[in-house]
Amino acid sequence: MLNEARNGVVPRDPDKRAGVHRQREKCVTYFRAAVSWAADKHPDESGLNVDVDRWWERSTAGEPRPEEMAEITAGQAARSFPSVYRIALPALRAARTLAPHDKEAVRVQTYMALIADVADTNLLHRGRADGLRFAHASASALFTVGGVGRTGWREHADGIHQAFVARNLSPGGSADLLAMALLFEALFVDRLDP
Numbered sequence: 001m002l003n004e005a006r007n008g009v010v011p012r013d014p015d016k017r018a019g020v021h022r023q024r025e026k027c028v029t030y031f032r033a034a035v036s037w038a039a040d041k042h043p044d045e046s047g048l049n050v051d052v053d054r055w056w057e058r059s060t061a062g063e064p065r066p067e068e069m070a071e072i073t074a075g076q077a078a079r080s081f082p083s084v085y086r087i088a089l090p091a092l093r094a095a096r097t098l099a100p101h102d103k104e105a106v107r108v109q110t111y112m113a114l115i116a117d118v119a120d121t122n123l124l125h126r127g128r129a130d131g132l133r134f135a136h137a138s139a140s141a142l143f144t145v146g147g148v149g150r151t152g153w154r155e156h157a158d159g160i161h162q163a164f165v166a167r168n169l170s171p172g173g174s175a176d177l178l179a180m181a182l183l184f185e186a187l188f189v190d191r192l193d194p
Contacts, residue, residue, distance in 0.1 A: 088181035
């Protein structure tokens, strides 16, 4: 569904259409929150000071329904996505020291750091508290053996993936936070604290 939203595909099924619109809204909301945070909290470092037009505040995915807006702005969004700054960006930096020439490894390590620490609502919805605890423990286990810095990490990560599939667990919230961190880093790579 995220690929459909990204590529502008409009499915025929009304439920899928609503899902695509929610994905677009989510992506735009994440982007606006991250750039607003940078402008408000670090105007000099980000280059988004008072002299810069706040164009991102006008970006939209269309008019959301009120119930969708309440869902989108809840939780992380309402707090300007602290997990992006507290977990994801530091994990990206640390992963690059373990695997400096492997983008996939860096992203997997960061994704697992988010899964291990975030109360992912997709995991809660699909697996309830037990599913969330299982995901936290599974992702944490990768770190106890050295993460992407050890031989065989791909097989370990694939085993986690297979276990999630078997339990119908999908850490989509963590994936969204990873995407936000990658976007934010790409936009402000030269302005973020090391």
